[in-house]
Amino acid sequence: MKDPIAPFQSEQRFSADVAHELRTPIAASRVLAQLALASQDINLCHDYLKDILKGLDRTSLIISQIQLVTGIHPEQVLKSRTDIVLRPMLASLVQEFTLIAGKKLNIENLIPEGITVFANEGCLLIVLRNLLDNALRYSGAEPYITVMAEKQDEHVLISVTDQGPGIAPEFRSRVLERGYRKPGTGQSGSGLGLSIVAEICALHGGSLSLRDGIGGKGLKVLISLNSTNTIRAQSKQTEKMC
Amino acid sequence: MRVLLVEDDDLLGKGIRAGLSQEGYTVDWLRDGQSAEFALMNEHFDIVVLDIGLPKRDGLEVLKNIRAKAIKVPVIVLSAREQISDRITGLDAGADDYLPKPFDLNELLARLRSLLRRSSGRADPLIRYGELQLDPASHSVYQDGKRVNISPREFALLHKLLESTGRVMSREQLSQSLYGWDTEIDSNAVEVHVHNLRKKLDGDIIRTVRGVGYMVDRVQA
Numbered sequence: 001m002k003d004p005i006a007p008f009q010s011e012q013r014f015s016a017d018v019a020h021e022l023r024t025p026i027a028a029s030r031v032l033a034q035l036a037l038a039s040q041d042i043n044l045c046h047d048y049l050k051d052i053l054k055g056l057d058r059t060s061l062i063i064s065q066i067q068l069v070t071g072i073h074p075e076q077v078l079k080s081r082t083d084i085v086l087r088p089m090l091a092s093l094v095q096e097f098t099l100i101a102g103k104k105l106n107i108e109n110l111i112p113e114g115i116t117v118f119a120n121e122g123c124l125l126i127v128l129r130n131l132l133d134n135a136l137r138y139s140g141a142e143p144y145i146t147v148m149a150e151k152q153d154e155h156v157l158i159s160v161t162d163q164g165p166g167i168a169p170e171f172r173s174r175v176l177e178r179g180y181r182k183p184g185t186g187q188s189g190s191g192l193g194l195s196i197v198a199e200i201c202a203l204h205g206g207s208l209s210l211r212d213g214i215g216g217k218g219l220k221v222l223i224s225l226n227s228t229n230t231i232r233a234q235s236k237q238t239e240k241m242c
Numbered sequence: 243m244r245v246l247l248v249e250d251d252d253l254l255g256k257g258i259r260a261g262l263s264q265e266g267y268t269v270d271w272l273r274d275g276q277s278a279e280f281a282l283m284n285e286h287f288d289i290v291v292l293d294i295g296l297p298k299r300d301g302l303e304v305l306k307n308i309r310a311k312a313i314k315v316p317v318i319v320l321s322a323r324e325q326i327s328d329r330i331t332g333l334d335a336g337a338d339d340y341l342p343k344p345f346d347l348n349e350l351l352a353r354l355r356s357l358l359r360r361s362s363g364r365a366d367p368l369i370r371y372g373e374l375q376l377d378p379a380s381h382s383v384y385q386d387g388k389r390v391n392i393s394p395r396e397f398a399l400l401h402k403l404l405e406s407t408g409r410v411m412s413r414e415q416l417s418q419s420l421y422g423w424d425t426e427i428d429s430n431a432v433e434v435h436v437h438n439l440r441k442k443l444d445g446d447i448i449r450t451v452r453g454v455g456y457m458v459d460r461v462q463a
Contacts, residue, residue, distance in 0.1 A: 035257060
């Protein structure tokens, strides 16, 4: 079985990947700045400057994702897991996103009352923030997002579904790779978000998968995490065995 | 000169395309390895700017595949990996040059000129043909020491013909080299440019090959 802690342990590999990711937006900004400097046309200069800003935004997004991940220490994360009630957590995240967007967002919180997961709170926030951010970023001018959760045996399945263009099956494994950004989205993602989410889920003994959205339209990100009762039951059993 | 740009990043691709177009290149831009390989197998390009990390097919794989089919187009590889070993891998896969990101636009342009020069078997940065002199870096043309005023398209056409002396270039080849895929062009656009060039240049440099296209003879009397 794959060691869930391993992804975060290889810091060297991570910084190599990130340095690699930073090079492309820096290269783009540099080329565009040279074009702007050489141009006599003020309108063209404006266009180049706007693109330079996009490049810089992507650079800063990558940097904030690095800061996020460097704050995750696997052993501590696993030690400080608690029972988290999902519905109110999502509700406060939706409030946070609405505040930042400055307008009402169509995010439907369909998580039933009383569903809890056993996870590290900080990590779970990273996961949900990333999934909501992706759904808002990549699902067009009028995003409509639904978040659901259901308990299935020992796990809780959480899904974030949008009605955007979706991701074709052949791209699905690639978007989980660190640093991969689907071409032609016109968005300034860092290419790190989903891989970080997947690694956090794995660290918690869960998983992440990508599906078609409702009626084949859009994207559904499905994550599984341990539900509260299972872990307790397991640890009780372990205590007995000891 | 027609360049195939293969880059999946929107911003970087946009910047490079603008930079190359300003230099008078005809730029066709593809964003994945698979379609780049298909284009290279089926159409003529004078030079290729190839990113390594590409969707659908890795840039290095594209490079190996086209070299295996004996496609000799000069290729400069752009890569976010800058270890010496990565450069060696790129060059061994068949790249003619390797430029790590981020890079200077002017350096990329200079390297393209140098690759084009080498691919046409020239050591001199100026293209000389009898009393005619063409400078790809400054886009200037001189005949008998006097500057000839020509448009960017005329320059591109003359450049292409002088880099391929002794070979007949079909109208289609020349038109692709001048316009690539993007622009809807008039079917006799090449003829018009040739006509104008002939008026501006002394002597019968560009020869019409009936039913085929145009050529510049290899040795001038």
